Amino acid sequence: MDSVGNKYEIDYEYLDTKRNPSPEYLEKLIELYDLKLMKENYDAIIVSDNNALSFVRNHRDKFFKNTPIVFCGINHFKDEMIEGMKNITGVAEEVDWDGVIDLILKTRPNTKQLVVINDNVTTTGKLNKLSMIDIQNKYKDQLEFIYYEDKTMDELVTDVKKVKGDTSILLLTFNKDRQGKFISFQDNLDLLIPASKVPVYIVWSFYVSDGVIGGKIVKGSFHGEMAAKMVDDILNGTPIDSIPIYREPLDQYVVNYNEIKRFNIDYGVLPKGTFLRNSPRSFYSEHKEWIHIILGILSISTVIILVLSRAS
Numbered sequence: 001m002d003s004v005g006n007k008y009e010i011d012y013e014y015l016d017t018k019r020n021p022s023p024e025y026l027e028k029l030i031e032l033y034d035l036k037l038m039k040e041n042y043d044a045i046i047v048s049d050n051n052a053l054s055f056v057r058n059h060r061d062k063f064f065k066n067t068p069i070v071f072c073g074i075n076h077f078k079d080e081m082i083e084g085m086k087n088i089t090g091v092a093e094e095v096d097w098d099g100v101i102d103l104i105l106k107t108r109p110n111t112k113q114l115v116v117i118n119d120n121v122t123t124t125g126k127l128n129k130l131s132m133i134d135i136q137n138k139y140k141d142q143l144e145f146i147y148y149e150d151k152t153m154d155e156l157v158t159d160v161k162k163v164k165g166d167t168s169i170l171l172l173t174f175n176k177d178r179q180g181k182f183i184s185f186q187d188n189l190d191l192l193i194p195a196s197k198v199p200v201y202i203v204w205s206f207y208v209s210d211g212v213i214g215g216k217i218v219k220g221s222f223h224g225e226m227a228a229k230m231v232d233d234i235l236n237g238t239p240i241d242s243i244p245i246y247r248e249p250l251d252q253y254v255v256n257y258n259e260i261k262r263f264n265i266d267y268g269v270l271p272k273g274t275f276l277r278n279s280p281r282s283f284y285s286e287h288k289e290w291i292h293i294i295l296g297i298l299s300i301s302t303v304i305i306l307v308l309s310r311a312s
Contacts, residue, residue, distance in 0.1 A: 003225045004232040009041075017051040018122055019182045030059065044231045045088075048073045048223075050123045053081060060085070068240050072218065072227040076127040077247070089243045091226045095203050096249040097135040098099045099216035099271075103253065104168050104201055106269045107144065107213070107260075113144045117156065117192065118172035120149040121180075129171045152177045153191060160195040169200045170215075171207060180304050199263055205254075208277070213263070214255035222250035245301050 001008055005140065012179050013036075015029065045067050053071050071090030074081065078252050082088050104111055116132055119125035129147075136145045146167075148156055156174065163169060171192065185206050193200060193211040200212050205219045226246055234240050255276040260267050260276075267276065 001228045001231075004228045008043075008235075011040075015051055015055060018124075021122070027181070033063060042067050044068045044070060046227050046231060047071045050075055050081075050127065054123075057082070057085060063116075068231075068234050070227050070230045070234070072223040075124055076130055077245075087240050089230060089240055089245055091223050091230075091246045091250070092248060093223065094249040095131065095218055096251055097131060097203075098138075098217045099249075099251070100170070100201060100203055101135060101139055101143070103255075103271070104170070104213060106271075107255075107265045108166075108168055108199060108263070110166045111143065113146055114166040115146045115148055115160075115163055115167060115169045116172060117160075117169060117174050117188075119174045119176045119183075122173065123174035124173050125149070125175065132172075145174060147237055149174075150178050152179055153181065153183055153187070157191050157195050160192055161197070164197050167198055169196055169198055171200055171202050171212070173204075184205075201257060208254055210256065210258065211277075212256060213259040214253070214277070216249075216251050217254045218249070218251045226250065300308045 001010060001067075002101050017026075019185060023174060042064065045056065045064050047069060048071075049054075050217065052267050053074055055071060066087065068092070069085075070086040071082075071088070073093045074090065075093050077092035077094075101114075104114065118128050118132070120129065129149075132147075136143075139145075146151075148159055151159065153174075156177070160169070170187060173185075174188055174192075175185075177183055189207065189209050189212070193209065196211075201215045202208070202212055203218055205217050205221075208214070208217065230243055253271050255267070255270055255274050256265070256277045257279040259265075260270075267274075
């Protein structure tokens with residue numbers, strides 16, 4: 001909300017349903033909200049990710065009946081998700097899957113197999129799989145898609161260590177292992193990335209890190225700014241029905257220079273506008289402040305010399 005002037009008081013409610021997906025937990029959460037939200041009267045609600053949208057859809061009449069709702073970060077968005085709902089708009093989380101696969105094939109044209117790491121338990125993981133099935137059919141003549149999903153974290157690390165040759169890895173979201181253990185995004189980075197001998201590609205900014213080659217990155221900050229702008233417009237009088245759902249990808253090519261060098265990839269093949277992390281800084285960028293000072297001194301000195309030479 002800073003992007004629109006930080007002029008609103010904000011309350012945060014974390015569902016934490018990736019750690020706690022059970023119906024029993026949800027029942028207790030509703031009991032808690034019966035106490036917390038009974039006297040609250042919000043001007044707008046922002047919901048982030050699919051489980052939050054589902055919660056608001058199922059319990060809106062009880063907690064937020066006439067409140068404008070703006071959603072963001074919704075994977076595999078379909079209009080049916082908000083069918084029958086009024087006073088709602090938002091930002092669909094569109095991943096440019098073609099852009100990701102094309103980057104893999106440009107930077108590693110010999111890739112024959114693509115290992116996709118993604119859980120098959122969480123809502124996000126299941127929706128990721130639907131998207132991958134769509135894109136898999138499109139590239140079936142170029143790539144064999146192999147899914148690492150129904151595994152413990154130890155099994156996953158062991159399998160990743162064995163990946164080699166003309167194979168690349170696409171890391172999606174692995175937040176629950178086969179034993180039901182919650183795996184954080186940082187766990188993914190700390191455990192899987194060091195184990196990989198092949199390039200690891202990603203699609204979300206929370207995975208941008210050393211050891212990851214990069215991808216066509218969806219940035220949550222872009223979604224947040226777009227949602228904030230919608231809320232600001234609504235609270236300044238713009239009818240919510242006149243604000244269309246934003247359905248275009250909010251992303252950017254981001255590639256790690258160190259990984260490009262590690263795998264001997266020509267960065268000339270990178271798409272135009274790619275942001276290159278960890279790229280060597282030029283002499284000018286390292287010392288531009290001093291260069292500007294010196295140039296300023298030289299300019300002033302030159303003017304003084306010209307003035308004095310004319311005076312004499």
